[in-house]
Amino acid sequence: MKTLIILLLCSVIALPIKAQRYITKNGFISFYSHTPLEDIKADNNQVASIFDSSTGELVFQVLIKSFHFEKALMEEHFNENFMESDKFPRSEFKGRVINISAVDFEKPGIHEVNVEGDLTIRDVTKQITTRGTIEILNGSLDARAKFIVSPEDYGIKIPAVVRNNIARTIEVTVIMKYSLM
Amino acid sequence: MRNISKILIIILLFLVVTGAAVVVYFYTLRAGDLRSVNPDHIISSTELVKEFEENETVANSKFVNKIIEVTGKIESINQIESEGLNISLEAENRVSAVICTLADGEDIEGYEPGQEITIRGECSGYLMDVLINRGIIVSEEPI
Numbered sequence: 001m002k003t004l005i006i007l008l009l010c011s012v013i014a015l016p017i018k019a020q021r022y023i024t025k026n027g028f029i030s031f032y033s034h035t036p037l038e039d040i041k042a043d044n045n046q047v048a049s050i051f052d053s054s055t056g057e058l059v060f061q062v063l064i065k066s067f068h069f070e071k072a073l074m075e076e077h078f079n080e081n082f083m084e085s086d087k088f089p090r091s092e093f094k095g096r097v098i099n100i101s102a103v104d105f106e107k108p109g110i111h112e113v114n115v116e117g118d119l120t121i122r123d124v125t126k127q128i129t130t131r132g133t134i135e136i137l138n139g140s141l142d143a144r145a146k147f148i149v150s151p152e153d154y155g156i157k158i159p160a161v162v163r164n165n166i167a168r169t170i171e172v173t174v175i176m177k178y179s180l181m
Numbered sequence: 182m183r184n185i186s187k188i189l190i191i192i193l194l195f196l197v198v199t200g201a202a203v204v205v206y207f208y209t210l211r212a213g214d215l216r217s218v219n220p221d222h223i224i225s226s227t228e229l230v231k232e233f234e235e236n237e238t239v240a241n242s243k244f245v246n247k248i249i250e251v252t253g254k255i256e257s258i259n260q261i262e263s264e265g266l267n268i269s270l271e272a273e274n275r276v277s278a279v280i281c282t283l284a285d286g287e288d289i290e291g292y293e294p295g296q297e298i299t300i301r302g303e304c305s306g307y308l309m310d311v312l313i314n315r316g317i318i319v320s321e322e323p324i
Contacts, residue, residue: 025280026261026267026280030264048308048309048310061309063305068314073207175261
């Protein structure tokens, strides 16, 4: 669907003339749930993201079915019961780096950034704020962040039988290696 | 009478043990290796992208959750640290590509961009590209 690509591009709005846009289609997002009974980790290596270094705006999109788990049954429960991935196939984050003016993109090195924006999972949108880093490399960027989400906030109902196996809060790790568009 | 209760206890024990074994087996089952699985579709990367670009709804019902064997020219190889290895396959004259994340332990050695490769994997759907997961390389050598 070409419209999706156009939509993604349009999402990075209000571009000044000297717009510098970065893209990745191989971004990494994982989540981690820790309980005394079990640790659960799922990885997604197919995150699409566009970042505009002049405005700080950024967009991420993932397919829920691209999260892979170590155990087949976990992946099945995740898709069918918790995320209902046939009904809600995508998840999205739209936000911006709020201290973008403090980052000098001409200078290689690691910069601390503050990010805020809206995370949509299962058609439920909640605001997220987090800290992260952007490493400026030659023509590319390495962006990282970690934040916490609670499944309850997104209407994910965890059945009593597995409640003790799944943490109340899930740690989300984001690693993006952007290149210039 | 006593014999009957003994037999009943033995049957009950057998059922409990079997039940527990079945639960443990399914609970710990790992996502299967696709090497021994027959593909539902054998297709080129160009044709696969074309089907999704032309009608995503139809392509979703045809390909998503299905095992696809896709052949195409390697556009790029991407890896983030030790996490998952991605191979992008070109689709001629198309904006999108096919991105395949390889299964753990799968090795891309010997292949480089520009060469042809055949990957079998499970289709997750379409984002900016057609996405394939749990990929294994089935071509014997770079084409």
